[in-house]
Amino acid sequence: MAMHMTRIQGLLPSSFLLPRLLAGGRGGPSSRLIGASHFASLSSPRPIPSSHFKFSPLFAGALSLGFAGAFSLLNDAEAKERPSPELVPHNVVLYQYEACPFCNKVKAFLDYHDIAYKVVEVNPLSKKQIKWSDYKKVPILTVDGEPLVGSSDIVDHLRKRIHPNTPVLEDYADSEEKKWCRWVDDHLVHVLSPNIYRSTSEALESFDYITEHSNFTSTERWTVKYAGAAAMYLVSKRLKKRHNITDERAALYEAAETWVEALNGRDFLGGSKPNSADLAVFGVLRPIRYLRSGRDMIENTCIGEWYMRMELVVGESARIKV
Numbered sequence: 001m002a003m004h005m006t007r008i009q010g011l012l013p014s015s016f017l018l019p020r021l022l023a024g025g026r027g028g029p030s031s032r033l034i035g036a037s038h039f040a041s042l043s044s045p046r047p048i049p050s051s052h053f054k055f056s057p058l059f060a061g062a063l064s065l066g067f068a069g070a071f072s073l074l075n076d077a078e079a080k081e082r083p084s085p086e087l088v089p090h091n092v093v094l095y096q097y098e099a100c101p102f103c104n105k106v107k108a109f110l111d112y113h114d115i116a117y118k119v120v121e122v123n124p125l126s127k128k129q130i131k132w133s134d135y136k137k138v139p140i141l142t143v144d145g146e147p148l149v150g151s152s153d154i155v156d157h158l159r160k161r162i163h164p165n166t167p168v169l170e171d172y173a174d175s176e177e178k179k180w181c182r183w184v185d186d187h188l189v190h191v192l193s194p195n196i197y198r199s200t201s202e203a204l205e206s207f208d209y210i211t212e213h214s215n216f217t218s219t220e221r222w223t224v225k226y227a228g229a230a231a232m233y234l235v236s237k238r239l240k241k242r243h244n245i246t247d248e249r250a251a252l253y254e255a256a257e258t259w260v261e262a263l264n265g266r267d268f269l270g271g272s273k274p275n276s277a278d279l280a281v282f283g284v285l286r287p288i289r290y291l292r293s294g295r296d297m298i299e300n301t302c303i304g305e306w307y308m309r310m311e312l313v314v315g316e317s318a319r320i321k322v
């Protein structure tokens with residue numbers, strides 16, 4: 001195991017997570033003991049533990065309105081932004097890991113705009129589903145067969161396609177929206193792994209979900225869960241140092257409060273409707289929401305109301321069930 005740990009640390013990509021989990025090198029079968037590590041994603045509906053409700057002022061407010069009021073609140077908030085039919089891309093396929101924050105960022109955008117997409121779950125060890133691609137990370141989105149890579153580039157591409165009349169690129173590049181999209185990639189994602197792998201129990205909690213929702217064979221699953229949790233527990237300490245994080249929870253709470261301050265009293269950064277920065281923050285946080293770190297974040301910061309608004313407006317997944 002010690003040998004694997006060293007390898008993992010050496011192989012850690014600069015991007016936030018997990019790249020190839022326990023090991024692996026560039027790939028010999030012996031080095032592939034463990035697979036990719038990303039954290040648990042809850043983009044698929046999951047029962048919300050009752051303990052969560054008491055922490056959501058919005059939900060408490062909805063309850064106090066009575067059922068009629070609550071339903072009307074839900075209806076008002078169910079406000080997906082659907083592009084004109086002629087602008088909606090067709091034949092959209094997302095190659096993903098269910099638990100990957102970058103993939104969830106793309107899904108938040110697709111879901112909110114109600115752009116129907118098929119999902120191909122990639123096996124993090126063999127990656128056989130993306131053998132056809134030179135790019136070996138996820139997400140990869142194909143639109144009418146054309147592959148797009150990198151979550152931010154994918155979102156930018158889609159955004160331009162469905163809003164062809166929005167500001168030209170130079171104006172957008174300096175915008176508040178773009179600034180916060182960059183903050184997600186440059187800061188927020190780096191705070192997540194140290195939190196979800198903070199202790200051995202949190203690392204196991206994360207891998208429990210990852211292995212349950214990833215495309216592993218049953219023989220890979222057990223090994224990945226325990227070896228992956230052990231490896232990422234160690235790797236997360238290294239990530240902390242790399243990103244100058246001393247207290248990971250404090251960093252998570254600070255990031256959440258920074259985002260709330262950026263909202264500056266608005267419902268969304270985009271005003272009355274979310275923009276791509278709202279969707280990016282929501283997308284990358286979604287995987288941790290019901291892990292211990294996500295629950296702590298909701299309980300200890302003011303981000304819960306915005307998060308609940310986002311859940312309501314993003315609504316049902318646009319994923320095509322096959």
Ligand SMILES: N[C@@H](CCC(=O)N[C@@H](CS)C(=O)NCC(=O)O)C(=O)O
Binds near residue numbers: 016
């Ligand atoms: N900058 C890329 C990062 C994508 C990325 O790092 N994805 C991870 C999954 S969370 C990955 O595929 N790692 C390589 C691997 O699993 O081997 C993006 O925004 O899409």
